Amino acid sequence: MSDNAYAITTYSLSKRFGRHKALDDVSARVPRGSIYGLMGPNGAGKTTFVRCLLNLINPTRGSAAVLGLDVVRDSVAVRQRVGHVAALQPLWEWMKVSEFADFMAGCYPRWNPEPVSAVLSRVGIDREARIQTLSRGQRALAALAVAIGHEPDVLLLDEALTGLDPIARREVLRNIIEAMHAEGRTVFITGQDIADMERICDHVGFLVKGRLLLESTLDELKARVKRIRVEHPADASPEIPAGALQVDRTARETIFTTRDFSPDLLTSLAGPNRRLEALDLSLEDIFVNLAQQNTEAAT
Amino acid sequence: MRSVFLKEWRQGRLIVIFGLVLAGLIPALWAVLSTVYVRDFRNQQNVDLFCGILYYIVPLFLAVVVGSGIFAAELERGTLPLLLALPFSRRAVWLGKLLAGLALTFSAIVLIFAPAVIARAPVLEEAQFWLLAPDLLLWTIILFCISFFWSTLCASIMGAVLATIILWALLAIAAWFAIGFLGARLLGTSVLLDAELWMLATCPALLTGSYVGFARGELLQSRRRWILPSATALAATLVICLALIGAIRWETRYDRSQIEHISWHASITGGGSAVSLLALAQPVRLKRDAGGWLGPGQLPTHRSQHLVLLHLDTREELLVRRGTGAASLSPDGTRAALLVKPPGITWGSRGRGIRRLEIWDLSQDRLLYRGYLQTTAPPSGPPGAPLPRRSALNAVEWSPDSRWLTVYNMFGDKHEFLVMDPQGRDLRRLATKSLLGGSWGWSRDSAVYYLDAGLRVVRHSPVQNANHLVCDPRDFPEFPKGTAPEAGTLTVSPDGRFLTVSLLVRESRSAREYRSGGDADGDQVVSFVLRADGSQPQLIYRNLLGRSSTISNPGFFWSPDGRHLYFLEPKLRNSVLHWSAQRAVVGRIPLPVSLTRGYIRLLPHSSGLLVWQERRAWTLDDREQLRPLQRDYLRWLDISSIVGFDAAGRAIVPRAEEVGHSLVSLDLATGETTRIYP
Numbered sequence: 001m002s003d004n005a006y007a008i009t010t011y012s013l014s015k016r017f018g019r020h021k022a023l024d025d026v027s028a029r030v031p032r033g034s035i036y037g038l039m040g041p042n043g044a045g046k047t048t049f050v051r052c053l054l055n056l057i058n059p060t061r062g063s064a065a066v067l068g069l070d071v072v073r074d075s076v077a078v079r080q081r082v083g084h085v086a087a088l089q090p091l092w093e094w095m096k097v098s099e100f101a102d103f104m105a106g107c108y109p110r111w112n113p114e115p116v117s118a119v120l121s122r123v124g125i126d127r128e129a130r131i132q133t134l135s136r137g138q139r140a141l142a143a144l145a146v147a148i149g150h151e152p153d154v155l156l157l158d159e160a161l162t163g164l165d166p167i168a169r170r171e172v173l174r175n176i177i178e179a180m181h182a183e184g185r186t187v188f189i190t191g192q193d194i195a196d197m198e199r200i201c202d203h204v205g206f207l208v209k210g211r212l213l214l215e216s217t218l219d220e221l222k223a224r225v226k227r228i229r230v231e232h233p234a235d236a237s238p239e240i241p242a243g244a245l246q247v248d249r250t251a252r253e254t255i256f257t258t259r260d261f262s263p264d265l266l267t268s269l270a271g272p273n274r275r276l277e278a279l280d281l282s283l284e285d286i287f288v289n290l291a292q293q294n295t296e297a298a299t
Numbered sequence: 300m301r302s303v304f305l306k307e308w309r310q311g312r313l314i315v316i317f318g319l320v321l322a323g324l325i326p327a328l329w330a331v332l333s334t335v336y337v338r339d340f341r342n343q344q345n346v347d348l349f350c351g352i353l354y355y356i357v358p359l360f361l362a363v364v365v366g367s368g369i370f371a372a373e374l375e376r377g378t379l380p381l382l383l384a385l386p387f388s389r390r391a392v393w394l395g396k397l398l399a400g401l402a403l404t405f406s407a408i409v410l411i412f413a414p415a416v417i418a419r420a421p422v423l424e425e426a427q428f429w430l431l432a433p434d435l436l437l438w439t440i441i442l443f444c445i446s447f448f449w450s451t452l453c454a455s456i457m458g459a460v461l462a463t464i465i466l467w468a469l470l471a472i473a474a475w476f477a478i479g480f481l482g483a484r485l486l487g488t489s490v491l492l493d494a495e496l497w498m499l500a501t502c503p504a505l506l507t508g509s510y511v512g513f514a515r516g517e518l519l520q521s522r523r524r525w526i527l528p529s530a531t532a533l534a535a536t537l538v539i540c541l542a543l544i545g546a547i548r549w550e551t552r553y554d555r556s557q558i559e560h561i562s563w564h565a566s567i568t569g570g571g572s573a574v575s576l577l578a579l580a581q582p583v584r585l586k587r588d589a590g591g592w593l594g595p596g597q598l599p600t601h602r603s604q605h606l607v608l609l610h611l612d613t614r615e616e617l618l619v620r621r622g623t624g625a626a627s628l629s630p631d632g633t634r635a636a637l638l639v640k641p642p643g644i645t646w647g648s649r650g651r652g653i654r655r656l657e658i659w660d661l662s663q664d665r666l667l668y669r670g671y672l673q674t675t676a677p678p679s680g681p682p683g684a685p686l687p688r689r690s691a692l693n694a695v696e697w698s699p700d701s702r703w704l705t706v707y708n709m710f711g712d713k714h715e716f717l718v719m720d721p722q723g724r725d726l727r728r729l730a731t732k733s734l735l736g737g738s739w740g741w742s743r744d745s746a747v748y749y750l751d752a753g754l755r756v757v758r759h760s761p762v763q764n765a766n767h768l769v770c771d772p773r774d775f776p777e778f779p780k781g782t783a784p785e786a787g788t789l790t791v792s793p794d795g796r797f798l799t800v801s802l803l804v805r806e807s808r809s810a811r812e813y814r815s816g817g818d819a820d821g822d823q824v825v826s827f828v829l830r831a832d833g834s835q836p837q838l839i840y841r842n843l844l845g846r847s848s849t850i851s852n853p854g855f856f857w858s859p860d861g862r863h864l865y866f867l868e869p870k871l872r873n874s875v876l877h878w879s880a881q882r883a884v885v886g887r888i889p890l891p892v893s894l895t896r897g898y899i900r901l902l903p904h905s906s907g908l909l910v911w912q913e914r915r916a917w918t919l920d921d922r923e924q925l926r927p928l929q930r931d932y933l934r935w936l937d938i939s940s941i942v943g944f945d946a947a948g949r950a951i952v953p954r955a956e957e958v959g960h961s962l963v964s965l966d967l968a969t970g971e972t973t974r975i976y977p
Contacts, residue, residue: 051380054383054384056380056383056384075388076386076387076388077386079384079385079386080386084384086380086381089377090376090377090378091378091381092306092310092376092378093376094310106301106302106305107302107386107387108386109386
């Protein structure tokens with residue numbers, strides 16, 4: 001795919017805070033029109049990644065482009081076409097919801113109040129209510145609703161679903177994210193709720209300790225990462241391929257996870273008195289496997 | 300930027316409302332306090348001062364609060380990332396917030412002062428508000444810039460406020476250092492650098508530092524973000540200060556008056572004066588300070604800020620807008636000599652008391668002379684050319700023919716007595732000493748009698764430019780033995796026939812040597828009256844000091860015809876001493892009270908004397924008859940405030956009214972008053 005096919009591209013993006021590397025050579029590509037989930041444990045660098053995309057902070061090294069625009073040089077143009085909601089984003093509490101929407105409307109060259117009003121009414125938020133009177137979840141919903149008013153081409157949700165109850169979460173997923181996806185816009189989500197990610201994302205990336213371990217479509221990822229179980233005689237354990245994750249060996253059974261599953265792998269493991277089985281992994285299992293491998297490698 | 304500006308404006312509108320509340324609150328406070336103290340002038344002054352300080356401090360307080368909250372409030376509430384994620388450049392956000400902060404601050408200030416502007420309060424006509432305004436503006440900008448700078452770096456409003464106070468204090472100390480050390484020692488000049496100017500010069504650097512910190516995009520990393528902007532601010536401050544010092548040195552060399560900016564002292568007094576704005580709350584116009592009314596032969600000072608020439612037909616004319624010290628009207632009424640206090644450079648005690656001499660031709664409204672007096676040689680060049688030495692002129696007096704002036708000048712511990720013409724072309728230094736006192740007087744033929752450095756009586760004729768030694772008091776037969784004069788005063792009778800010489804004499808080795816063989820009489824004050832040619836000296840008063848270190852020279856009052864001399868016994872103040880030229884003896888008239896808080900005053904066109912103390916008064920005629928005076932006006936009259944007497948002999952005197960003071964003419968015999976002004 002050409003660069004135009006990607007809504008977000010980063011090249012060796014690095015950010016260092018003193019001695020701490022928050023991002024380390026991250027080269028990511030988010031296809032246009034996709035719902036991309038960036039997962040990672042706490043402190044992995046997800047929020048730093050988003051802040052670099054918005055040029056809230058400058059990268060130490062590397063570059064990033066959103067919709068083909070350099071995030072540093074063309075930061076204003078980027079922010080005009082990007083919607084952004086952060087986790088538990090504090091708002092100006094002295095404003096009413098309508099004032100907040102009006103203020104945001106004045107900040108963008110184009111503004112469509114209909115989707116904002118639609119979302120607000122659907123989730124039951126009074127436009128004339130002061131923000132300080134809203135609950136934490138309602139504030140997050142209000143921020144989400146207003147973030148789509150300028151009809152962004154890319155919506156960055158930095159753990160924006162945190163704090164939402166299941167009903168509100170479903171409302172956001174169905175009425176905001178899926179609606180944007182249907183219109184061919186790109187949604188970039190970071191978070192740790194892998195079940196939600198698995199349900200809505202078509203692309204995922206794993207960020208651990210500032211490094212992007214893996215990036216792929218969800219289907220491809222599930223097809224590539226499999227759990228292999230081999231039953232064998234006691235004296236004939238199979239040779240485990242390089243790069244295998246989470247290897248468990250017993251006298252008559254060997255189980256491991258592979259990142260590069262293919263039918264050839266099963267052929268190479270086949271032998272007399274052996275029984276092979278390729279097991280599908282959930283996204284959560286894949287995430288845990290990858291995270292553990294990275295932790296073990298680091299120690 | 301517009302959206303950011305409007306959002307900031309809406310967010311900070313409480314500040315504006317606060318200003319609006321104060322606009323009503325301070326006048327109300329003033330009105331209440333004034334009602335309590337309406338009859339007591341001194342307390343009224345305190346009320347004015349107190350409310351004036353409020354007027355001055357509140358805008359500065361608002362500037363700090365608004366400036367500190369600009370970014371620190373966003374950081375404190377966590378809304379800064381939301382703001383920065385909006386499609387604006389950092390420059391636009393920074394500028395929008397800066398402009399909004401300034402707009403909020405100055406809107407609040409305008410609201411505080413607006414009522415008086417709309418009501419055209421008298422203080423505006425007198426331009427006192429505009430005296431205050433530039434200074435207030437400067438300090439508001441300075442404090443706003445400091446707090447704005449810290450707001451970019453601090454994560455809490457209180458932190459920014461405290462940092463602002465600390466930095467302000469450091470800058471003030473640094474300004475003092477620049478004045479005291481750099482100015483006086485490194486640059487070899489004693490010019491007092493204006494601290495305000497110095498501090499104002501740091502504002503661009505502070506704003507640059509603030510912008511650098513904001514534009515770097517590292518706002519969310521609080522540990523490191525202050526390093527670069529602070530270093531930028533420091534470097535820029537140093538560069539600006541060096542440039543400023545260089546500029547001032549340059550200016551000092553060529554035109555000192557250009558760098559004399561609004562002074563701290565003027566600000567404080569101006570702040571007090573601004574209280575006159577509170578006229579809005581009162582139905583009666585606030586009038587001028589009674590302490591500074593005009594008098595025939597003398598022009599007034601008005602709170603050391605303005606000089607207004609008031610004609611007795613109530614026509615008034617603003618002569619000098621600000622900074623006026625003492626003043627003197629020439630006897631022919633055509634010219635006025637003013638000791639103008641230049642605005643600015645009064646940081647610290649070294650700058651106080653500096654006066655510039657201005658001489659005005661009132662008939663043509665033309666400035667004849669302006670400048671500092673040259674003390675070593677006559678001034679050259681055009682009027683107003685700056686001269687290297689600062690003077691603290693404190694007295695100026697016209698000759699009877701209005702062609703010459705005497706000037707008493709001080710610089711450091713040196714005092715000098717000069718005569719000059721109104722154009723400043725012909726200036727003569729007649730005497731120089733560490734302490735001279737008011738030791739001169741004009742005779743009717745426009746010759747000046749003065750005590751020279753050796754305290755001898757000298758007559759100087761300005762026209763002939765000649766000095767003539769009249770006498771040496773040490774040769775007087777009644778001069779105390781074994782003593783030497785240390786300081787003295789001299790008066791000339793209105794008819795020019797007699798002089799009084801009053802001397803402080805102290806026992807000394809040189810005195811004993813001077814009058815060998817005599818016994819020392821000890822330290823004392825002696826007063827003589829003598830003829831203008833130095834003959835027939837007569838001792839009229841002697842006050843042995845003993846162990847007392849208090850020196851009290853009597854204040855002499857000559858009757859208009861020059862035949863009677865009165866003075867209050869200075870030590871006990873319980874009697875009036877009267878010397879008559881006809882009898883040449885001194886009579887003592889005991890007073891019914893000791894005038895501890897009273898005065899004596901000559902009545903016009905007669906040899907009578909008015910003795911007054913706290914609502915009681917007596918008249919004293921030349922036959923030494925003391926008669927009590929019982930008039931209603933004694934309830935409000937303070938004779939020390941009598942400006943003078945008009946042609947009909949009526950006293951011109953300020954009178955306290957419900958608010959402020961008016962000028963009235965008072966018939967002392969009948970008690971009838973007529974308002975002159977307003």
